[in-house]
Amino acid sequence: MVKEFDIPALPTYLETPKLKEGVMDGEGPFKSAQEFQNPLGFPGEKVDNWQKVAIDKIGEIKSKYRSVQVFLDSCVKCGACTDKCHYFLGSSDPKNMPVARQDLFRSVYRRYFTFAGKYFPKLVGAKELDNDMLDDWYNYFHQCSQCRRCSVFCPYGIDTAEISMAAREVLDVVGIGQKYCNQILGKALTIGNNLGLPEPALRDTLLDLEEEIEEETGGIAVKYPLDQKGAEILLITPSADFFAEPHIDGLIGYGKVFHQDGVSWTLSSYASEGANFGMFIGSYDVMRKAALRIRKAALDLEVSRVMVGECGHAWRVAYSFWNTLSGVGVGAADEFSQKLQDQLDHRYPQPQHIIEYTHDLIQRGKLVFDKSANDDRTVTFHDSCNVARATNMGGILGGQFILPREVIKSVCNNYVDMERSTIKESTFCCGGGGGLLTDDLMEIRVKGAMPRMQALKTVEKDNGVNTLAAICAICKSQFSKVLPKFDFDPYMIVSVHQLVSEAIIMDKRKIEVQEDKSEVD
Amino acid sequence: MSVISIFFTALFYISLIVFFIGMVKKIYQFGITPAPLKIPIAPTPLTQKGVVMRIIREIVLFESLFRSNKWIWLFGWLFHIGLLLILIRHIRYFWPYDLPDIFLLTQSFKYAAFVMVIGLIGLMLRRIFVDRIRYISAPSDYLMLIMLLIIGISGMIMTFTSNHTDIIMVKEFASGLVSFNWKNLPTEVYFLIHIFLVFVLMAIFPISKLLHMPGIFFSPTLNQVDNARSKRHIAPWALKQEKEHAIRLKQILGKDE
Numbered sequence: 001m002v003k004e005f006d007i008p009a010l011p012t013y014l015e016t017p018k019l020k021e022g023v024m025d026g027e028g029p030f031k032s033a034q035e036f037q038n039p040l041g042f043p044g045e046k047v048d049n050w051q052k053v054a055i056d057k058i059g060e061i062k063s064k065y066r067s068v069q070v071f072l073d074s075c076v077k078c079g080a081c082t083d084k085c086h087y088f089l090g091s092s093d094p095k096n097m098p099v100a101r102q103d104l105f106r107s108v109y110r111r112y113f114t115f116a117g118k119y120f121p122k123l124v125g126a127k128e129l130d131n132d133m134l135d136d137w138y139n140y141f142h143q144c145s146q147c148r149r150c151s152v153f154c155p156y157g158i159d160t161a162e163i164s165m166a167a168r169e170v171l172d173v174v175g176i177g178q179k180y181c182n183q184i185l186g187k188a189l190t191i192g193n194n195l196g197l198p199e200p201a202l203r204d205t206l207l208d209l210e211e212e213i214e215e216e217t218g219g220i221a222v223k224y225p226l227d228q229k230g231a232e233i234l235l236i237t238p239s240a241d242f243f244a245e246p247h248i249d250g251l252i253g254y255g256k257v258f259h260q261d262g263v264s265w266t267l268s269s270y271a272s273e274g275a276n277f278g279m280f281i282g283s284y285d286v287m288r289k290a291a292l293r294i295r296k297a298a299l300d301l302e303v304s305r306v307m308v309g310e311c312g313h314a315w316r317v318a319y320s321f322w323n324t325l326s327g328v329g330v331g332a333a334d335e336f337s338q339k340l341q342d343q344l345d346h347r348y349p350q351p352q353h354i355i356e357y358t359h360d361l362i363q364r365g366k367l368v369f370d371k372s373a374n375d376d377r378t379v380t381f382h383d384s385c386n387v388a389r390a391t392n393m394g395g396i397l398g399g400q401f402i403l404p405r406e407v408i409k410s411v412c413n414n415y416v417d418m419e420r421s422t423i424k425e426s427t428f429c430c431g432g433g434g435g436l437l438t439d440d441l442m443e444i445r446v447k448g449a450m451p452r453m454q455a456l457k458t459v460e461k462d463n464g465v466n467t468l469a470a471i472c473a474i475c476k477s478q479f480s481k482v483l484p485k486f487d488f489d490p491y492m493i494v495s496v497h498q499l500v501s502e503a504i505i506m507d508k509r510k511i512e513v514q515e516d517k518s519e520v521d
Numbered sequence: 522m523s524v525i526s527i528f529f530t531a532l533f534y535i536s537l538i539v540f541f542i543g544m545v546k547k548i549y550q551f552g553i554t555p556a557p558l559k560i561p562i563a564p565t566p567l568t569q570k571g572v573v574m575r576i577i578r579e580i581v582l583f584e585s586l587f588r589s590n591k592w593i594w595l596f597g598w599l600f601h602i603g604l605l606l607i608l609i610r611h612i613r614y615f616w617p618y619d620l621p622d623i624f625l626l627t628q629s630f631k632y633a634a635f636v637m638v639i640g641l642i643g644l645m646l647r648r649i650f651v652d653r654i655r656y657i658s659a660p661s662d663y664l665m666l667i668m669l670l671i672i673g674i675s676g677m678i679m680t681f682t683s684n685h686t687d688i689i690m691v692k693e694f695a696s697g698l699v700s701f702n703w704k705n706l707p708t709e710v711y712f713l714i715h716i717f718l719v720f721v722l723m724a725i726f727p728i729s730k731l732l733h734m735p736g737i738f739f740s741p742t743l744n745q746v747d748n749a750r751s752k753r754h755i756a757p758w759a760l761k762q763e764k765e766h767a768i769r770l771k772q773i774l775g776k777d778e
Contacts, residue, residue, distance in 0.1 A: 016653070018652070019652050019653065019656060062554070063554060064554070064555065064557065064756070064758055065554070065555075065556070065557065066551065066554040066555060066556040066739060066741055067556060067560060067740075067741045067742070069550065069551065069554045070551055070554075070736050070739045070740055070741070071740070073547070073551075073730075073732045073733075073736055074730070074732055074733040074736030074737065074740070075730065075733070076662075076730045076733050077654075077657050077658060077659070077662050077730070078586070078593055078597060079590070079593060079647065079651070079653060079654040079657065080585070080586055080589040080590050080593055081589070082653040082654065082657065083590075083653065084589070094653070094656045094657075097653060097656070097657065099657050100656065100657055103657065114728060115728045116661070116725075116728045116729065120661075122660065123659070123660050123661050123664070124659055124660075124661045124729075125659030125660075125661070148562060151562050151742055152562060152563065152585065152588075153585055153586075153588060153589035153590075154585060154589075155579065155583055155585050155586040155589075155597075155733075155737070156733055156736055156737050156740050156743070157562055157585070157737075157740040157741075157742035157743035158740070158742075159560065159562060159742050162560065284557060284558075284759065319749060319750060320558065320559045320560070320749045321558055321559070321749070323749055323750060323752075323753050323754070324557070324558055324559065324749070324753065324754050324755050324759070327753070329749070329750050329751070329753060330750070330751055330752065330753060331752060331753035332753060333753075333755070333760060333763060333764070334763055334764070349750050349751075350750065351750070388563060389562055389563040390560070390561075390562070390563070392565065392567065392747055395567070396567075397564075397566075397567060398563075398564065400563075424563075425562075425563035425564050426588075
């Protein structure tokens with residue numbers, strides 16, 4: 001089913017490839033069927049007057065989103081972004097250069113909405129929205145993980161993610177949706193999570209997990225409460241955490257941290273998902289619907305804190321958009337938001353990231369670690385795009401880079417950073433974000449992972465790094481799949497809270513002994 | 522007044538009006554278009570002051586471009602700073618009165634023409650010889666550089682060679698445009714080419730990529746403060762939608778949607 005393709009070699013130094021036009025031309029990912037389209041309010045198949053529908057939608061989007069309007073007008077084609085996209089570096093296809101990808105959209109905008117494009121299309125590179133162009137949109141806007149690396153380097157801050165989201169929204173509205181994203185959204189909006197785990201299955205999974213931990217820790221009852229009314233914290237996490245490796249090891253870590261803090265917390269079966277694919281398809285309304293589920297869960301369970309687990313774009317949506325979409329934050333308009341905000345404890349930031357929480361506990365000396373438990377590891381940290389470039393942690397400048405590293409360093413003795421130009425705000429995407437984490441896009445996923453793999457290879461060779469820690473479910477899934485393709489151990493990808501989990505000293509008595517010792521010291 | 526003077530006088534006002542109306546329309550459009558979501562891009566300032574400093578650094582130093590590519594930064598920055606100094610120097614032609622002494626200093630800004638032209642040549646060479654940049658270039662991208670190069674070089678010919686234009690006449694013409702006291706202009710060819718292209722450039726400003734100049738101030742990724750958790754950010758259309766949904770929401774809260 002999946003076609004054969006070359007796996008890029010890992011160069012010693014990352015170089016800008018020579019252009020190979022058309023290498024990533026193609027059909028794009030599997031298209032979404034009617035059954036996944038209609039529940040989201042999109043037509044089931046390509047509508048007859050698609051061109052008019054698309055142009056009208058572009059007009060609507062540009063009048064509703066300043067980003068799109070300004071970005072379409074401001075690009076000077078300086079070329080600063082041309083060598084910044086991991087998909088271009090890995091595939092050599094020039095349409096994967098951010099400016100060229102955007103120009104698929106911009107050239108159409110010019111043709112229908114600007115004076116120069118209407119009267120001098122050839123001169124300014126304006127193009128018709130014909131079938132070929134639409135195919136290119138579908139194909140190449142699904143080769144963008146909306147990671148925003150290019151926009152860090154753009155002198156005008158032009159954000160390809162915004163254009164990519166707009167393009168996908170237009171595609172959805174004309175009836176050409178992407179199966180992976182839209183199917184998942186259907187599950188999230190009806191069942192409550194992307195995996196489609198219903199409440200009984202979720203409950204079983206959590207019970208199994210409790211038993212497993214009790215066995216592993218020799219009798220410590222770490223609980224995974226579900227739908228517990230009146231708990232202090234509602235944890236919203238990616239559903240991958242309930243289910244697959246290495247994600248579940250992170251969930252074990254969260255549970256141990258909550259247990260050690262002695263705080264009451266709960267998961268919600270109604271809103272068990274943190275990931276919000278509404279962002280990937282550029283739909284404000286769908287994104288809002290998913291966010292409202294979480295508000296409802298928080299209200300129903302009467303929690304005073306809302307916390308987000310390790311998931312990159314979930315954290316972006318939570319941190320940057322929840323307050324706008326559903327009022328989880330400060331300053332709401334409608335009565336449910338106001339009710340929620342009265343209910344929330346504003347001594348804590350709302351929402352809060354699990355890393356912020358764990359970091360705070362470490363700072364206050366509430367957690368004790370045996371760092372040597374991770375001595376077999378030399379760890380490096382992969383900054384996930386959405387966390388690194390779109391959010392903050394801890395309310396300090398660059399906190400989203402500092403806090404996860406501090407947590408790792410508190411639980412590990414051996415930590416090394418990858419090359420500076422590939423981390424923090426310049427981090428290279430794992431290659432699987434933005435709704436690309438589907439097998440039908442394996443080729444672009446593997447090629448797009450090349451720049452990250454190259455940086456990883458360097459620290460493996462030079463510093464003996466054997467563990468890659470991340471705080472994003474998509475990164476973790478993607479790395480599990482692509483690491484072996486580049487001759488790495490697929491199990492070297494771990495959750496940051498897995499490292500916490502392995503080093504944390506759970507035994508209450510041991511902690512007291514250690515405290516006594518420190519007093520003697 | 523000669524026919525050619527009337528033509529250029531008219532062209533100036535037409536271009537100026539097109540520039541002015543076009544820019545006001547565009548800036549208005551940028552201004553009224555809401556930014557529904559907080560989308561600042563790292564490294565993101567957490568305060569309004571930080572945002573102002575960030576935009577200033579972008580405008581004065583081209584900070585992101587410097588991080589991105591030293592060659593584009595160098596040529597781009599040389600061109601822009603050269604252009605700025607030259608524009609300042611040109612004020613003396615348009616100022617209808619005696620200039621304050623301080624303007625004598627701007628005399629030396631004429632050398633900035635070299636800086637500007639070197640920058641432009643660098644940008645042009647990149648566009649021609651770097652295959653990535655060539656791939657993304659439309660004819661208008663070259664044309665814009667060619668126009669600016671011709672403007673720069675024709676100005677340099679008048680300033681640095683023996684092809685001097687009658688500077689008194691230039692001043693009378695240019696200051697006459699500003700004070701509506703119209704005069705003939707020198708019909709020397711380099712001068713005509715020079716101001717013709719300047720007027721054309723002025724007219725196409727609002728319909729071309731030169732819109733990056735106002736655009737940078739409106740770019741939400743650059744001009745937003747990263748305070749989404751502590752301050753609610755909502756666009757008028759989204760708020761309206763929210764209020765319309767409020768009644769429906771009341772019915773469904775407590776039930777599944």
